[in-house]
Amino acid sequence: VKFFEHQFSDLLDIPSTCKSPQQMFGAIAKTYMAEKLNIHPNNMTVVSVMPCLAKKYEAARPELGNRGVQDVDIVMSTRELAKMLKEAGIDFNSLEDEDFDRPMGESTGAAVIFGASGGVLEAALRTAYEWLTKETLEKVDFEAVRGIQGIKEATVNVAGTDVKVAIASGLGNARKLLEEIRAGKAEYHMIEI
Structure with a gap:
């Protein structure tokens, strides 16, 4: 969005008005999941791991939250996560597979x-x-x-x-x-x- 705002402001009718999947997940976590788990949204931390560094700026946009609570609190790049795992001595490839936890039931293809x-x-x-x-x-x-x-x-x-x-x-x-x-x-x- 920032890219459009600064470089292509004449084409601002092109971007979708929908939140990105990252922000959709954060909004659902801070509303539906917070209510389901009986946790106040201020007491939840939503961490997103994304390949695109622009997601850090996106998560910080004030309009991407609700009543002063940001949808996504922390965004890590995939490189930052890989570095963190390496520094902690965790070999990701040797971790055992686990089932998806399905916090909201089935998902679609x-x-x-x-x-x-x-x-x-x-x-x-x-x-x-x-x-x-x-x-x-x-x-x-x-x-x-x-x-x-x-x-x-x-x-x-x-x-x-x-x-x-x-x-x-x-x-x-x-x-x-x-x-x-x-x-x-x-x-x-x-x-x-």
């Missing part, structure tokens, strides 16, 4: 792909497709955009409408994609950065 690059977009696309067609979207064929590494696009027919989507990995690729959109050289129904 779409939840599994949230963490992958483009996962939120694909999950939203699959959900819309399945709601509208009552069928399963088998595969989304993403292709590199004109040979640019890090930007992929796909067109999916959803109930008779071709929906064009794109995924940009990293802010450098996001800049390239948004400059194409700004110049009128590309048009998408949905993008993920």
